[in-house]
Amino acid sequence: MRILLVDDDRELIDLLAFALKRAGLEPIAAHDARAAVRIFEERQPDLVVLDINLGASSGLDVLKELRRRSQLPVIMLTALDSEEDKVRGLEAGADDYLTKPFSHRELVARIRAQLRRSAQEWSPRRAPETRLQVGTVTLNLAEHSVTKSGQQVSLTVTEFRLLHCLMTNAGTVVPTGTILKQVWGYQEAGGSDVVRVTVHRLRRKLEHDPTRPLLLHTIPGVGVLLKADAEAPV
Numbered sequence: 362m363r364i365l366l367v368d369d370d371r372e373l374i375d376l377l378a379f380a381l382k383r384a385g386l387e388p389i390a391a392h393d394a395r396a397a398v399r400i401f402e403e404r405q406p407d408l409v410v411l412d413i414n415l416g417a418s419s420g421l422d423v424l425k426e427l428r429r430r431s432q433l434p435v436i437m438l439t440a441l442d443s444e445e446d447k448v449r450g451l452e453a454g455a456d457d458y459l460t461k462p463f464s465h466r467e468l469v470a471r472i473r474a475q476l477r478r479s480a481q482e483w484s485p486r487r488a489p490e491t492r493l494q495v496g497t498v499t500l501n502l503a504e505h506s507v508t509k510s511g512q513q514v515s516l517t518v519t520e521f522r523l524l525h526c527l528m529t530n531a532g533t534v535v536p537t538g539t540i541l542k543q544v545w546g547y548q549e550a551g552g553s554d555v556v557r558v559t560v561h562r563l564r565r566k567l568e569h570d571p572t573r574p575l576l577l578h579t580i581p582g583v584g585v586l587l588k589a590d591a592e593a594p595v
Contacts, residue, residue: 362476363387365406367397367423368438369416377410380465386472394418398426408475410468411455412438413446421453428454432517434475436468444554451558456519457545458555474546478522493528495589496576498567500528514566519544523559524567527577532589534580560585 364386368374371392378388389404391397394415401409409427413420424435437450437458447458457471491503497510507514507524516524522544527535540556541547560579564571578586
């Protein structure tokens with residue numbers, strides 16, 4: 362699997378590339394925003410690891426450019442003490458994040474979790490499981506598509522996974538820990554920010570009024586509920 366590493370810290374890139382090679386992955390490197398977009402188009406990676414701070418450029422701008430071209434998994438790297446950076450990255454469409462400093466083993470584990478879930482989504486499934494509908498929202502696993510009132514809705518890979526998890530359990534509160542394990546591959550508690558922000562992104566795309574959700578409900582300290590009988594306005 363080809364992994365695009367984007368960071369202006371060349372020493373860090375070299376260390377990460379070495380770790381990924383040892384894990385059997387194929388790293389390719391970019392050290393600035395322009396190179397990142399160019400290499401992305403030329404090499405078509407399976408996943409991107411992107412630093413939010415690229416010196417003169419912003420990793421968020423790169424993320425927006427990538428999202429215009431693809432919905433493939435993106436893991437953001439952020440500063441340890443920057444909660445704002447984490448939220449901004451997730452809001453812009455990142456699928457996961459790691460705070461610096463982090464272990465190479467943790468990065469490889471996160472990459473493998475994202476790749477594994479992407480592969481599972483494209484594996485053959487029985488016909489009854491390929492189409493889910495709740496209210497005006499329809500999810501088609503075979504086509505990897507979502508529509509609302511018949512109109513196509515563009516979702517990132519992780520948004521699609523989360524919606525599938527919630528629609529499969531429509532009418533039941535799905536615990537945050539279960540969501541983290543099924544959608545992100547987390548084996549331990551933590552990372553509730555990614556759930557909260559990704560739910561918020563889904564609301565913006567699926568709810569008539571995201572500030573007054575009828576479909577997606579967060580139950581503080583418990584999990585997320587997708588109402589089985591929700592009939593959001595078109």
